[in-house]
Amino acid sequence: MSSAQAPLRDDGPPAADADGHTAPLIAFEGVSKTYVGRAGAVPVPALSGIDLAVPTGSVLGVIGRSGAGKSTLIRLVNGLERPSAGRVLVGGAEVSALGEGELRAVRARVGMIFQHFNLLSSRTAAGNVALPLEIAGRPRAAIRDRVAELLALVGLEAQAGRYPAELSGGQKQRVGIARALATAPDVLLSDEATSALDPETTRSILALLRRINRDLGLTIVLITHEMSVIRAVADRVAVLEHGRIVEQGDVFEVFTRPRAEITRTLLAAEMGLSLPPTLAGRLTAAPLAGAAAVLRIAFRGPHASDPIIARLARETGIEANILSGTVDEIGGQPFGSLAVSLPPGPDVTARAVAFLEAHGLVADLVGYLPRSEEDRRVA
Numbered sequence: 001m002s003s004a005q006a007p008l009r010d011d012g013p014p015a016a017d018a019d020g021h022t023a024p025l026i027a028f029e030g031v032s033k034t035y036v037g038r039a040g041a042v043p044v045p046a047l048s049g050i051d052l053a054v055p056t057g058s059v060l061g062v063i064g065r066s067g068a069g070k071s072t073l074i075r076l077v078n079g080l081e082r083p084s085a086g087r088v089l090v091g092g093a094e095v096s097a098l099g100e101g102e103l104r105a106v107r108a109r110v111g112m113i114f115q116h117f118n119l120l121s122s123r124t125a126a127g128n129v130a131l132p133l134e135i136a137g138r139p140r141a142a143i144r145d146r147v148a149e150l151l152a153l154v155g156l157e158a159q160a161g162r163y164p165a166e167l168s169g170g171q172k173q174r175v176g177i178a179r180a181l182a183t184a185p186d187v188l189l190s191d192e193a194t195s196a197l198d199p200e201t202t203r204s205i206l207a208l209l210r211r212i213n214r215d216l217g218l219t220i221v222l223i224t225h226e227m228s229v230i231r232a233v234a235d236r237v238a239v240l241e242h243g244r245i246v247e248q249g250d251v252f253e254v255f256t257r258p259r260a261e262i263t264r265t266l267l268a269a270e271m272g273l274s275l276p277p278t279l280a281g282r283l284t285a286a287p288l289a290g291a292a293a294v295l296r297i298a299f300r301g302p303h304a305s306d307p308i309i310a311r312l313a314r315e316t317g318i319e320a321n322i323l324s325g326t327v328d329e330i331g332g333q334p335f336g337s338l339a340v341s342l343p344p345g346p347d348v349t350a351r352a353v354a355f356l357e358a359h360g361l362v363a364d365l366v367g368y369l370p371r372s373e374e375d376r377r378v379a
């Protein structure tokens with residue numbers, strides 16, 4: 001538990017089973033949500049049959065395209081929405097069955113940060129962080145000390161007296177994080193918290209979230225439409241499509257063995273972005289005449305890809321050109337991806353993909369490169 005206050009459960013720390021696994025802090029059991037709206041309006045199914053368990057102290061990333069149901073899912077955790085069917089449990093309490101009074105107590109244990117920060121423009125950074133403590137009726141001196149502690153935690157001691165209009169986007173989000181942590185919650189919900197930030201600021205905010213998770217043991221659920229966010233901060237990922245979880249698991253497993261089509265597409269999009277800009281800008285979705293197919297190959301371990309490109313050439317006669325390659329880490333494990341272009345010829349793409357997958361790698365077509373560009377690159 002991150003907090004000095006009573007946890008949501010009043011029976012001590014989460015129960016452990018015989019194998020020492022703790023009960024999930026958040027659980028969705030057969031949850032569906034349909035928005036009914038005005039009389040006569042067509043009901044909108046937003047989530048269907050969601051089963052999800054978020055272990056205490058973990059970071060779950062929920063990814064999906066616009067309209068997939070991400071916001072609905074996160075709003076069910078703090079009771080801002082109620083399910084049409086199923087149960088949502090937080091710390092053993094069935095949020096979906098609580099009355100307004102009890103819900104208020106739960107919400108004090110669940111902090112939230114937002115894409116557009118949602119700060120009060122009339123209050124300073126310190127004033128924004130103090131707000132939840134004032135609402136909770138804390139004594140003035142305790143509020144002052146707690147606000148100073150929180151601003152130090154997010155690296156904003158020097159900005160305490162500044163108004164939101166005088167802060168950068170990253171600083172505003174740091175104030176948002178400090179405010180969300182004010183009542184020492186057990187859970188932090190992040191609704192696209194880095195979507196309005198530039199890449200460098202995004203990295204620093206994600207690093208801050210990771211540090212808070214590690215140092216305070218805070219359980220984090222974040223929603224995003226970017227795989228790079230998941231990779232940077234999450235332990236586990238759930239992929240949502242049309243209101244259903246189509247894939248979930250350990251981030252390393254899902255990145256290196258994506259099963260659902262949507263997961264592969266999202267990973268390929270990220271890979272496309274990590275190509276050198278001159279190449280990425282020339283990548284086309286359609287196979288123009290004479291274009292070279294570009295594959296993304298995911299592999300585990302720093303050297304796992306080296307022999308496979310040589311073997312592809314030797315065993316199938318397909319000579320792939322390496323366009324770019326990265327080796328990264330997910331949760332301390334090396335994970336790499338290569339972009340290669342393939343020579344022209346009948347069935348070359350299908351044969352290459354089949355060969356690579358037969359050797360335990362994941363290969364996805366990310367697009368096509370005009371042959372002249374590809375030749376120039378190789379020359």
Ligand SMILES: Nc1ncnc2c1ncn2[C@@H]1O[C@H](COP(=O)(O)OP(=O)(O)OP(=O)(O)O)[C@@H](O)[C@H]1O
Binds near residue numbers: 046064067069072
């Ligand atoms: N209050 C509401 N009333 C009616 N329909 C809604 C409401 N909120 C969301 N929806 C619908 O539910 C579906 C899921 O929406 P939701 O906002 O959860 O998706 P999302 O994945 O968060 O999308 P985005 O990334 O665009 O925010 C969409 O079809 C949306 O139009």
